[in-house]
Amino acid sequence: MNTQPKLRWGILGAARVNERLLPAIVEADNAELVAIASRRPGAAAETLAKYAPQQQNVRCYNNLEALLDDR
Secondary structure: OOOOOEEEEEEEOOOOHHHHHHHHHHHHOOEEEEEEEEOOOOOHHHHHHHOOOOOOOEEOOOOOOHHHHHH
16 A cells, blocks of 8 residues: 555646646546646646546646646
8 A cells, every 4th residue: 555645746737748737647546636737728628638537636727827726
């Protein structure tokens, strides 16, 4: 059992790099995807659905500042 805390990820942007980044975060035992933000309305949710659809409770923001303000 892994007792180390997980590194919590908030992704700024819905770029194509997420094609490799998001699945790697999801598969890592020591990582947790918690949020994605994009300046394009709806793009964060689309990116999540495309590259990490099995993730529950990931917050999606339509502006970068909202993610940066999220604890």
